[in-house]
Amino acid sequence: xxxxxTSDVPTLLVKIFGKDRPGITAGLFDTLAAxxxxxxxxxQVVTRGRIVLCALVTKPASGGEGELRATVHSxxxxxxxxxxxxxxxxxxxxxxxxxxxxxxxxxxxxxESTAAIASRITATGGNIDRIFRLAKYPVTAVEFAVSxxxxxxxxxxxxxxxxxxxxxxxxxxxxxxxRAQRLVVMDVDSTLIQDEVxxxxxxxxxxxxxxAEVTERAMRGELDFEQxxxxxxxxxxxxxxxxxxxVRSEVRLTPGARTLIRTLKQLGYQVGVVSGGFTQVxxxxxxxxxxxxxxxxxxxxxxxRLTGRVTGEIxxxxxxxxxxxxxxxxxxxxLAQTVAIGDGANDLDMLNAAGLGxxxxxxxxxxxxxxxxxxxxFLDAVLYLLGVTREEVEAxxxx
Numbered sequence: 155x156x157x158x159x160t161s162d163v164p165t166l167l168v169k170i171f172g173k174d175r176p177g178i179t180a181g182l183f184d185t186l187a188a189x190x191x192x193x194x195x196x197x198q199v200v201t202r203g204r205i206v207l208c209a210l211v212t213k214p215a216s217g218g219e220g221e222l223r224a225t226v227h228s229x230x231x232x233x234x235x236x237x238x239x240x241x242x243x244x245x246x247x248x249x250x251x252x253x254x255x256x257x258x259x260x261x262x263x264x265x266e267s268t269a270a271i272a273s274r275i276t277a278t279g280g281n282i283d284r285i286f287r288l289a290k291y292p293v294t295a296v297e298f299a300v301s302x303x304x305x306x307x308x309x310x311x312x313x314x315x316x317x318x319x320x321x322x323x324x325x326x327x328x329x330x331x332x333r334a335q336r337l338v339v340m341d342v343d344s345t346l347i348q349d350e351v352x353x354x355x356x357x358x359x360x361x362x363x364x365x366a367e368v369t370e371r372a373m374r375g376e377l378d379f380e381q382x383x384x385x386x387x388x389x390x391x392x393x394x395x396x397x398x399x400x401v402r403s404e405v406r407l408t409p410g411a412r413t414l415i416r417t418l419k420q421l422g423y424q425v426g427v428v429s430g431g432f433t434q435v436x437x438x439x440x441x442x443x444x445x446x447x448x449x450x451x452x453x454x455x456x457x458x459r460l461t462g463r464v465t466g467e468i469x470x471x472x473x474x475x476x477x478x479x480x481x482x483x484x485x486x487x488x489l490a491q492t493v494a495i496g497d498g499a500n501d502l503d504m505l506n507a508a509g510l511g512x513x514x515x516x517x518x519x520x521x522x523x524x525x526x527x528x529x530x531x532f533l534d535a536v537l538y539l540l541g542v543t544r545e546e547v548e549a550x551x552x553x
Contacts, residue, residue, distance in 0.1 A: 164213040165194055165242055168226060172235035174205040182207060185229045189214035189222045194245055210245065253328035254280075254305045256298040256312065257539050260321045261530050263294035267319045271298075274315045278303045289544035293530050297541065299328070309525065317521070324526035324539040326510060336540075337487040338418055339478050339504065341496035342429035342436060342450070345514050346533070348406040351431035352386050355460075358397045361389045375499035375519055379430060379470040383451065384463075391462025395455045398434045405435060410534030415443050416552045417537055424485045428474045430500055432464075447481045475503035495536060496520070512536055 170182055179198065186209070195210040214222050223239050230237035258271055275282060280303035288295040300308065309325035316323040343350045356365035365386045372382040418425050426447025429436050433452045440448035451469050454461040467473065474496075482489050494501070494508035497516040505511030505524045513524035514533065521527040528535050537547065 162244060165244060166191075166211055166213055166219070166222070167240040167242060168209045168211065169238040169240070170207040170209075170230060170235055171205060172230075172233070174200050174203050175233075178205060178233070178235070179207060181229065181233070182209060182226070185226055186211060186222070188225070189218050191222075213241075251302070252280075252304040252308075253299070253301045254303075254308055255326050255328055255541065256300050256308070257288070257295060257324045257326075257541075258298070258321050259293050259295050259323075259528065259530060259535055259538060261293045263296065263321065267321045268296075270315060270319045271312065271321065271323065274311050275300055275303075275308070278308050278311050280308055287543075288538045288541070289535075291544070292532050293535055293538075295535070295538040295544075297538075313526070316527070322526065322528050322530070322535075324510070324512070326539070336491045336493060337424045337426065337482050337485045338493045338495070338536075339426045339428060339447070339481055339508070340494075341474070341498065341501050341504075341514075342427050342439070343431050344497045345495055345501075346408060346411055346427055346439070348408050349404070351401065351405070351429075351435050352390075354401045354404050355390050355393065355397060355432075356386070358400065359390050359393050365389055372498075372500070374517060379500045380468050383430065383468065383470070387453065387464055388462040390453070390460045393460040395458045395460065397460075398453075402435060402438050405439070408531070408533045410532040412443070413534040413547060413552055414536060415445070417534070417542060417547050417550070419444060420550060420552065421542070424481075424487065426477075426481045428469060428477045428504065430469055430474075446485070447477075449477050471500040471503050474501060475507045478504050478507055493536070493540070495533075510539070512539065 191211040191214055193209065193211055197208045199206045213219055226239060227237050260267060272282060275298065280300045282298050283301055284299040286297045288297055305325060305327040312323045312325055340346045350369055352369060353362055353366050356362040368382050368386050371377045372379050415425055424446040426445055427436055427439065429450035431450050433450045436448045436450040439445065449469060451464045452466050454463045454465045478492060478494055479489060482492050489507065490509040492508040493510045493512065494504045495512045495514050496505055497514050497520060499517065499519055502520060502523055505513065511525045513520045513527040515529055515531065516527060526539065
């Protein structure tokens, strides 16, 4: 029966709630089947062992409603459940135009922050149609299905609110594109890995403090990246090339990085990295993690030693955005279907070019400019922004 066919049909909303156990859903519909009603809608939620089951059905033939009500109440009483039956007409009211998924990450997620987010959604003219928990650990992640307001103004409102409330909020438009093949491109240093690769090299050269200071200034956007890159690499001149293997062994993946990549690959996504670091490390990461794309700067090595120079095209702020577009074209994925993840100022062009730009434990200037921010130390939390639940990841054995 179509929506137009049910718009004026008398209906009954049957609500059952109480302690969950196997067979409740089957039992309710077995009971209703005796009255030859049609099912218009069903919703069921189980929270901490308590079930709320709602069935919207057409009213039975003349004279049968009273008997149906009595039979349903009797069945519910026999299982120590409560029943409520409400008369009405037709189906749910149509959802408003403009539909979005709002994902909220809290560590923890408090009642106060949830109230604040819900209030901001209402203030934009949006309506919360459904709420669903995506994960309960290592963070609490919930998704709100919102209608009645366009995605961009909702995203702007909630981005401002989240920075004050202390939760991470992502807003993406609803639709089939959310299930389409995607490309995810990540920064490497302090995103895919916990380290700054040039600082690992610098530690072997005895100039870690000098390099770290220049790196920090560059990531804050205070220095031109290319100039800072040349200045830092010059400090590495003379290092034996064997240091490359040592640095590779010292690299530490960010918690959740393997889970994120394995899950994305199983979903059919393509995954790449772009880095202001060095191919001597990203090539190794590409092989180990099964990445589809990888690009970075290359340290020049002559006669078994680092020369203090880089070769080839520089991967800087503009270069990262350019590579995102190149990877998307090679993958056959529209730019609107790309996700970019990064933490520094040199990631901003890439984050803004992507369909969804995620600032991961980023500097303030990056958090303010990106589509959304994730401020928990688990990279796989990005999965929740894509609508993937923790249970789905665990069921696939990907943790």
